[in-house]
Amino acid sequence: MHGRRRCDGLAAVGRIQAALEPLRRRGDFAPEHTRSALTGLGYPAEKVRSYENGPTGVGFLIEVDTSPLCVEGTMNRDSTRADSFGGYPDHSGCDTPSGGH
Numbered sequence: 001m002h003g004r005r006r007c008d009g010l011a012a013v014g015r016i017q018a019a020l021e022p023l024r025r026r027g028d029f030a031p032e033h034t035r036s037a038l039t040g041l042g043y044p045a046e047k048v049r050s051y052e053n054g055p056t057g058v059g060f061l062i063e064v065d066t067s068p069l070c071v072e073g074t075m076n077r078d079s080t081r082a083d084s085f086g087g088y089p090d091h092s093g094c095d096t097p098s099g100g101h
Contacts, residue, residue, distance in 0.1 A: 005069065
């Protein structure tokens with residue numbers, strides 16, 4: 001991503017990391033709590049996915065907008081990480097296309 005899209009992606013990553021950091025510090029890696037924190041930022045529930053990522057971690061994927069602007073990441077005892085990307089060129093949406101891409 002370049003230009004404005006890159007800036008939008010970086011801003012979304014910052015908001016998401018800030019919203020999840022209190023959960024990480026408490027050791028709260030429940031996918032439903034992660035999803036609740038992310039929908040609390042205003043992302044529609046149907047555009048937010050969260051899932052267990054090992055015994056002390058959670059992963060997430062958010063479709064920030066329909067361009068698409070996507071943010072995916074993980075949270076565990078050591079860190080909260082998130083990256084933005086512009087979807088897949090051969091597939092609409094943020095999820096990985098079936099059969100790869």
